[in-house]
Amino acid sequence: MAEAGQSIAALATYLGVKAGKVTLDGRDKLPVVKGKTGTRRGLVSITKHLVRAAEKNSLLGNTAEDQAAVDQWLEYRVSQLDRCQGDKELAGVLKELNAYLADKVYFVNHTLSLADILLYYGLHTHFVGMPFYDKENYMHVSRWFDNVQHEKGLRQTFPYVHFLRTQIYDRMSH
Amino acid sequence: MGFGDLKSRTGQQTLNDYLADRSYIEGYQPNQADAVVFTALVSPPPADLCHVLRWYNHIKSYSDSERAKFPGPKKPVGAYGPAVSAASKDDDVELDEDDLFGDNDQEEEEEDEVRQERLAAYAAKKAKKPGPIAKSSIILDVKPWDDETDMTKLEECVRTIVADGLLWGTSKLVPVGYGIKKLQISCVVEDDKIGTDFLEEEITKFEDYVQSVDIAAFNKI
Numbered sequence: 133m134a135e136a137g138q139s140i141a142a143l144a145t146y147l148g149v150k151a152g153k154v155t156l157d158g159r160d161k162l163p164v165v166k167g168k169t170g171t172r173r174g175l176v177s178i179t180k181h182l183v184r185a186a187e188k189n190s191l192l193g194n195t196a197e198d199q200a201a202v203d204q205w206l207e208y209r210v211s212q213l214d215r216c217q218g219d220k221e222l223a224g225v226l227k228e229l230n231a232y233l234a235d236k237v238y239f240v241n242h243t244l245s246l247a248d249i250l251l252y253y254g255l256h257t258h259f260v261g262m263p264f265y266d267k268e269n270y271m272h273v274s275r276w277f278d279n280v281q282h283e284k285g286l287r288q289t290f291p292y293v294h295f296l297r298t299q300i301y302d303r304m305s306h
Numbered sequence: 307m308g309f310g311d312l313k314s315r316t317g318q319q320t321l322n323d324y325l326a327d328r329s330y331i332e333g334y335q336p337n338q339a340d341a342v343v344f345t346a347l348v349s350p351p352p353a354d355l356c357h358v359l360r361w362y363n364h365i366k367s368y369s370d371s372e373r374a375k376f377p378g379p380k381k382p383v384g385a386y387g388p389a390v391s392a393a394s395k396d397d398d399v400e401l402d403e404d405d406l407f408g409d410n411d412q413e414e415e416e417e418d419e420v421r422q423e424r425l426a427a428y429a430a431k432k433a434k435k436p437g438p439i440a441k442s443s444i445i446l447d448v449k450p451w452d453d454e455t456d457m458t459k460l461e462e463c464v465r466t467i468v469a470d471g472l473l474w475g476t477s478k479l480v481p482v483g484y485g486i487k488k489l490q491i492s493c494v495v496e497d498d499k500i501g502t503d504f505l506e507e508e509i510t511k512f513e514d515y516v517q518s519v520d521i522a523a524f525n526k527i
Binding site: 234235236237241242271274275276278279282283295 | 360364
């Protein structure tokens with residue numbers, strides 16, 4: 133769960149706010165941030181607090197329905213994606229996401245939300261080492277991922293993930 | 307070059323393939339390319355073109371005024387889509403290339419004709435020449451039902467089979483056991499005209515006498 137700390141730091145940079153010091157607490161390595169306004173535990177609480185602090189509430193969804201959906205995906209990141217052990221479980225998650233993203237550009241509604249950002253950070257480590265065969269297999273996730281990683285200021289120090297086998301070769305041009 | 311006619315199925319299919327791994331027509335943010343293609347599409351795409359439908363719904367989520375404010379230059383619909391960069395480059399060069407290909411086509415046609423003529427001549431020559439006829443000598447084992455089967459009658463029946471390219475040879479009776487004898491008969495066949503399947507079929511037609519037919523030996527002559 134070292135990734136949680138990384139995700140929080142990256143999100144803070146993207147939002148242009150200070151995250152404060154992230155410590156990992158207990159056996160579950162729960163991220164904890166102690167600030168002036170109180171202590172926050174858990175990835176979801178911390179990231180949502182950061183978004184509110186940056187006054188970018190639209191990232192949390194504009195309607196109650198969207199907010200609930202964003203919350204669900206944040207929970208999904210913590211309870212499903214981060215708890216993946218081994219390739220098999222990850223494949224299950226990717227398959228699920230692939231099916232969900234088949235008819236969507238972003239996870240919630242038609243705009244970038246906190247759900248996209250955190251799932252992008254969470255999936256990044258898995259995507260870096262993924263062979264092209266799998267990337268093409270999870271076409272919808274790949275498309276979404278490629279789109280999100282081009283969001284300005286989001287990728288930061290995360291390595292760029294290539295989705296075309298070569299930069300010159302364009303699948304559509306022949 | 308472009309997506310073709312976006313009102314037709316093929317055009318939408320092209321767009322569908324194009325959007326399979328893209329969220330937007332160009333780049334990673336909605337821009338004028340999306341607005342232009344969106345307007346060209348007129349009506350929502352059919353549900354089986356899932357990529358177009360996803361993109362269409364996404365672009366539709368913006369209002370008309372928002373769409374008008376998408377960044378990027380506005381180009382005609384044909385300028386977007388697969389292989390657009392190659393098509394829009396240097397028209398002159400393309401014309402030259404066209405001429406070049408035109409010449410090539412003619413030359414190739416002539417060459418083809420010559421080759422066709424030669425092939426025809428060769429085929430005719432080959433057909434006239436009586437090549438050696440491939441023949442095979444086959445020895446067949448014909449087994450009767452039991453010891454009461456009339457073997458001479460059986461042999462007569464077998465020899466009544468007449469076909470072009472089939473010549474019956476000598477025959478003998480070989481004891482199998484318990485007083486049963488099988489008929490061993492040789493024949494010469496022309497490979498092109500007679501197959502072993504034909505022989506077996508014809509002989510087993512005499513159900514009254516013949517239980518089964520085996521090929522004991524098969525030699526190319």
